[in-house]
Amino acid sequence: MSGVVRIKRVYDDPAPEDGYRVLVDRLWPRGVSRERAAVGTWLKQVAPSAELRTWWDHDPxxxxxxxxxxxxxxxxxxxxxxxxxxxxxxxVVTLVYSARDPHLNQAEVLREYLATRRYGPR
Known part of the structure; x- marks a missing residue:
């Protein structure tokens, strides 16, 4: 992996320093238009499965x-x-998510996962 990986709530204003924005939620965020989200890619397939997301329910x-x-x-x-x-x-890639807590969300887990893995084509 090269470059910088950031995370940011989709409800926060997009900024130039976000670089390329990737939405990493399985569901589209409520009340956010595609223009407002300003994401280059919606990669819902990397989000937690529906079953896992429901089980977790953002419980610390x-x-x-x-x-x-x-x-x-x-x-x-x-x-x-x-x-x-x-x-x-x-x-620069910013992983965009909709959870309320900036530390208790799947994008933070994904960013940490990416930092510990080097990828090649599968």
């Missing part, structure tokens, strides 16, 4: 289990190839 007590389960899903996820390509094509 389940964060460690959620992280382990989500990382296991990512290990087997072919959609990471597309994200990997975007990370190589853009010097």
């Amino acid at each position: 007590a389940r964060l460690d289990q959620f992280t382990a389960r989500y990382r296991a899903e990512l290990d087997a996820n072919p959609a990471l190839d597309e994200l990997h390509r975007l990370l190589h094509d853009h010097p």
